[in-house]
Amino acid sequence: MSAGGEAGAWLGLGEASRLLGISQGTLRRWADRGQVASFTTPGGHRRFPKAAILALLPSSRARRPHLSELGASGERMAVVLRRRLTTDGPRQGFLQEIGEEERELFRERGRRMVECLLAHLDAEGPAPAMANLHEAADHAAEYGASCAALGASLSEAVDTFLRFRAPFIDELAATARRRGLDTREATGLLTDAEQACDKLLLAFIEGWQQG
Numbered sequence: 001m002s003a004g005g006e007a008g009a010w011l012g013l014g015e016a017s018r019l020l021g022i023s024q025g026t027l028r029r030w031a032d033r034g035q036v037a038s039f040t041t042p043g044g045h046r047r048f049p050k051a052a053i054l055a056l057l058p059s060s061r062a063r064r065p066h067l068s069e070l071g072a073s074g075e076r077m078a079v080v081l082r083r084r085l086t087t088d089g090p091r092q093g094f095l096q097e098i099g100e101e102e103r104e105l106f107r108e109r110g111r112r113m114v115e116c117l118l119a120h121l122d123a124e125g126p127a128p129a130m131a132n133l134h135e136a137a138d139h140a141a142e143y144g145a146s147c148a149a150l151g152a153s154l155s156e157a158v159d160t161f162l163r164f165r166a167p168f169i170d171e172l173a174a175t176a177r178r179r180g181l182d183t184r185e186a187t188g189l190l191t192d193a194e195q196a197c198d199k200l201l202l203a204f205i206e207g208w209q210q211g
Contacts, residue, residue, distance in 0.1 A: 013046040016053045021183040066122045070179040074115035080171045113139040137203035144207025157208045
């Protein structure tokens with residue numbers, strides 16, 4: 001296969017493998033077996049026809065399925081987060097001093113924040129997406145202020161938030177795998193979730209500072 005044609009019609013090994021969501025070694029093996037068209041430049045670099053790589057990707061749906069359709073409801077997320085926080089070990093620092101009433105307030109704020117975050121990820125259009133994210137950020141700020149009021153240091157407060165963030169992202173990734181989202185849908189979902197959680201963390205810290 002010659003290297004003729006437009007420069008944008010060809011992809012390097014790294015770019016092609018990232019687009020497919022596989023390792024460079026896997027793509028190299030596919031090419032060696034003739035499963036993917038490629039050629040090697042005089043300098044020893046792999047080049048792949050962009051059209052051939054795009055053809056390997058699942059066809060895009062009109063929209064990414066809603067998380068509620070995939071089983072990632074606010075109620076399920078609350079159960080998953082509560083189970084994860086329980087199995088991660090005993091509460092540390094100021095969390096040991098929280099009474100049942102205060103703990104229930106924390107749970108309620110957490111549930112509302114998760115519901116708003118899921119609504120943000122499912123929103124169709126920038127306006128409703130931002131509205132849901134702003135509401136989630138308000139709950140995050142209240143969460144941070146509550147931590148400050150209970151005497152938590154900034155590091156203790158941030159650790160509390162991160163104990164929520166990690167299992168939330170993990171459950172989204174597991175849902176994407178179970179429900180068969182294609183590479184672009186799964187990557188887009190997790191990227192959106194990470195960016196949203198970054199904004200919530202900033203709101204959480206601001207809430208702690210004001211609290």
